[in-house]
Amino acid sequence: MYMMLAGGLPPFYGESAVEIFDAVARANLRFPPRVFRSVSPAAKDLMRRILCKDVSRRFSAEQVLRHRWITSRGMMRPVEGDPSLSMSRHEASVLGFCSG
Template sequence: MDNDIYLHKLDIRIFMFGVVYRCFSAATGESFACKSIDKHALSEDTTNRECLKKEPKILQLLSGCPSIVRLYRFYEDDDSLHMVTDLCNGGNMFDRMSSGTSFSEDIKPDNILFDSQGRLKLADFGSADWFGVSEDGTMRGVLGTPYYVAPEVLMGGEYNEKVDVWSAGVILYIMLAGAPPFYGDSPVEIFESVLRGSLRFPLTIFRSVSSEAKDLLRKMICRDVLRQFSADQVLRNPWIINVREAQVNG
């Protein structure tokens, strides 16, 4: 890598195909994260190899968005791919959700910490894709994490951007309930539960959740794609608008 970026052996996180290091700039002393991906481990895995090639391109396109992890440098050598990004050392949402913690409906940025300033950041765009890659604006391919993946993806056919609305709805459900809407003892059982798509709101968990929030969840986590909300409809929903106003008014 360039001479002005140095790896720091603290805060190392290992993932399937490599390691994430804390690194710093020799010029400014500012800390960053360096995601180093082992190219040899990817040599036999065509799907993940293509995903990791797309990730820096998508991050570059999204550069400047305050809620997206910023890509500062991208390097490649004989053994590895290296991506230098924002350092998000405040934990992640999954840790909080998996601990059974639920959040109130008035979710403020400082309720969920990611980077050292408490700013929420989205990361890991390896399985992202461009919407409209085919002539009819649909996508194909079975990608996703069991709890969050939409049924259209699991069925193996074509789907559109609404699969992300489904996933966002599942995340919102977990944030409010502290538990996923679809579950099982194995990935197969979780997938079967997702395909059934039976959305429930147990009274013991949702007693303090408003009817407006539950109505939005029904429209996001909806098996009927024609009736399911688009991202634009979600953003214009009264519950979302009310949460925004609550954040502005403190």
């Protein structure tokens, strides 16, 4: 999903295999503005939840399928931080944003 929305740019990168591995291990997900300017906050929210390092907070396939970006077919452009980005307010409060 990240690579599709970023035009092929991988979510984790480095100058060597070791640097790439370290980037994956840190799970430091970034959305460069020049690449993600037209990507909705809902899509970024879903990617954060899918690529969350903490397995207890990472979305399951079922949660992904119920995420607002999927159910709206990516057509929504809600305001960043809008709790309606998640499946429910309860899940949003329990899971929060996963930042790594």
